[in-house]
Amino acid sequence: MSKPFTITTAISYPNGRPHIGHAYEVIATDAVARFQRMMGRDVFFQTGTDEHGLKMAQTARNRGIEPRELADEMAGYFKQMNERLNISHDRFIRTSEPDHHAASQAIWQAMEANGDLYLGRYEGWYSVRDEAFYDEKEIVEGEGGAKLSPQGTPVEWTVEESWFFRLSAYQDRLLALYESQPDFIQPDSRRNEIMRFVEGGLSDLSVSRTSFDWGVKVPGSEGHVMYVWVDALTNYLTGCGYPDDAERMARYWAEEGDITHIIGKDIVRFHTVYWPAFLMSAKLPLPKQVFGHGFLLNRGEKMSKSVGNVADPMELADRFGVDQLRYFLLSEVTFGNDGSYSAEAIVARSNSDLANSFGNLAQRTLSFIAKNLEGRLPEPAPQDVDSELLKSIAEAAQTFQTAMADLAPSVAIEAWMRAVFACNAYIDAQAPWALRKTDPARMEAVLATLYEAIASLAIMIQPVIPASATALLDQMGIDGETRGYDVIGSKFYADLRASGFILGAPKPLFPRLELTEAEG
Numbered sequence: 001m002s003k004p005f006t007i008t009t010a011i012s013y014p015n016g017r018p019h020i021g022h023a024y025e026v027i028a029t030d031a032v033a034r035f036q037r038m039m040g041r042d043v044f045f046q047t048g049t050d051e052h053g054l055k056m057a058q059t060a061r062n063r064g065i066e067p068r069e070l071a072d073e074m075a076g077y078f079k080q081m082n083e084r085l086n087i088s089h090d091r092f093i094r095t096s097e098p099d100h101h102a103a104s105q106a107i108w109q110a111m112e113a114n115g116d117l118y119l120g121r122y123e124g125w126y127s128v129r130d131e132a133f134y135d136e137k138e139i140v141e142g143e144g145g146a147k148l149s150p151q152g153t154p155v156e157w158t159v160e161e162s163w164f165f166r167l168s169a170y171q172d173r174l175l176a177l178y179e180s181q182p183d184f185i186q187p188d189s190r191r192n193e194i195m196r197f198v199e200g201g202l203s204d205l206s207v208s209r210t211s212f213d214w215g216v217k218v219p220g221s222e223g224h225v226m227y228v229w230v231d232a233l234t235n236y237l238t239g240c241g242y243p244d245d246a247e248r249m250a251r252y253w254a255e256e257g258d259i260t261h262i263i264g265k266d267i268v269r270f271h272t273v274y275w276p277a278f279l280m281s282a283k284l285p286l287p288k289q290v291f292g293h294g295f296l297l298n299r300g301e302k303m304s305k306s307v308g309n310v311a312d313p314m315e316l317a318d319r320f321g322v323d324q325l326r327y328f329l330l331s332e333v334t335f336g337n338d339g340s341y342s343a344e345a346i347v348a349r350s351n352s353d354l355a356n357s358f359g360n361l362a363q364r365t366l367s368f369i370a371k372n373l374e375g376r377l378p379e380p381a382p383q384d385v386d387s388e389l390l391k392s393i394a395e396a397a398q399t400f401q402t403a404m405a406d407l408a409p410s411v412a413i414e415a416w417m418r419a420v421f422a423c424n425a426y427i428d429a430q431a432p433w434a435l436r437k438t439d440p441a442r443m444e445a446v447l448a449t450l451y452e453a454i455a456s457l458a459i460m461i462q463p464v465i466p467a468s469a470t471a472l473l474d475q476m477g478i479d480g481e482t483r484g485y486d487v488i489g490s491k492f493y494a495d496l497r498a499s500g501f502i503l504g505a506p507k508p509l510f511p512r513l514e515l516t517e518a519e520g
């Protein structure tokens with residue numbers, strides 16, 4: 001059996017509908033999951049909703065409904081979004097599900113058995129918006145003397161009986177982890193930030209609440225529910241079969257396994273300090289990498305409900321197309337950095353790369369073959385320029401694979417785009433249309449080269465724009481079984497010709513997008 005690859009997004013708070021930041025994260029993770037499947041890996045890809053905690057309880061109360069009702073309604077929107085965006089997850093987990101409660105209680109008991117949990121009294125600052133506790137030294141003053149978290153969210157003084165996790169005991173082990181596994185936290189800027197934070201000393205962490213009951217019950221401790229982050233982080237284990245399915249755990253959550261968490265930069269601390277400490281305490285394997293991507297900004301500005309600039313990913317997908325949106329987000333934003341989106345930027349990127357460069361290349365080549373050769377695939381007779389073009393595409397495919405394996409989709413797409421440009425330059429130089437009368441054999445050779453090149457480009461870009469790439473490969477007669485990276489540079493074109501495949505009139509893939517008058 002092929003080597004397993006476990007990849008997850010954060011699980012989203014379903015206290016509102018999904019926004020473009022949620023879409024961005026799940027699209028990036030999906031591209032990596034699809035890529036790894038193409039590489040033959042046995043992928044387990046999980047995403048879902050984080051349904052407990054005070055934020056959910058308060059939002060529900062404000063709406064006069066039960067938290068469960070709120071979670072049911074909003075989880076539905078997250079599922080719809082994933083379907084619309086062509087997300088290939090293997091499980092959509094909801095933390096209100098029974099197997100997740102069982103997993104959370106099991107990790108709790110394991111941490112307790114290790115002597116890391118004790119009952120005490122919490123007195124300190126809590127931000128409901130972040131669902132996070134903050135040390136006195138982290139609190140800043142806002143307008144009118146309001147107390148704020150370092151993220152700028154309001155905090156409230158909280159006093160209650162609480163279970164504590166002995167986080168302070170893990171400082172050295174965590175620092176040793178960051179030293180010995182430098183890729184554990186990526187990108188490096190986030191790693192440095194976390195190392196400084198841990199070097200500054202760790203306080204024990206309050207891990208239960210008694211003031212509300214919307215959460216996972218603490219085993220054997222009446223009136224306590226787990227702090228939402230304890231159960232939220234455990235979702236990753238639940239999906240891998242913890243605690244009862246040993247076989248599944250050995251496959252998807254193993255010491256030598258490739259476990260990658262893709263999350264946003266605001267929650268790196270939870271994933272790289274608390275989470276490995278919980279896992280060490282429960283004597284479970286650690287993930288291989290936590291990647292903290294940047295934030296998406298609306299025209300450079302932070303999205304917020306009060307400003308009213310929160311984009312609905314479904315509207316963007318309806319207006320611009322799913323693959324156009326996926327392509328935009330993955331090509332425009334360097335993974336790890338913040339990025340900006342706007343209708344203008346989506347339209348410009350999609351028109352230049354997808355419609356004008358790649359779409360046009362495929363459309364003119366394929367319709368020329370369909371018309372002038374009645375769909376019969378042209379006969380190759382390679383000259384140096386032809387072989388060179390195909391060689392450069394095979395090299396681009398290598399670069400693409402390396403970059404995707406390194407979680408650098410924008411770098412991968414750049415390599416793809418350079419290969420598209422090379423094809424367009426080749427067409428212009430070889431001018432097959434002009435050869436029709438003067439040298440039909442050479443015309444065929446040029447078209448044959450292009451056919452192979454276009455199929456290779458479509459194979460390469462599948463993880464990014466899966467629906468369009470699939471549609472093109474279908475039109476071109478490339479068998480579903482032969483769409484892996486190993487096909488690029490192989491003799492698939494010769495085999496396809498030999499099969500007698502006849503190309504039909506191609507359907508255009510990427511319509512030119514337009515702005516509204518107000519935007520234009």
Ligand code: ME8
Nearest residue numbers: 010011012013021050232233263264265294295296
């Ligand atoms: O943090 N741009 O949930 P969440 C890019 N439930 N990414 C963004 C973003 C933006 N503008 N806004 C948010 C939570 N995100 C917890 C996670 S995991 C065990 C629990 C990202 O709904 C954010 O960084 O607030 C996070 O990775 C994800 O969206 C869900 O955010």
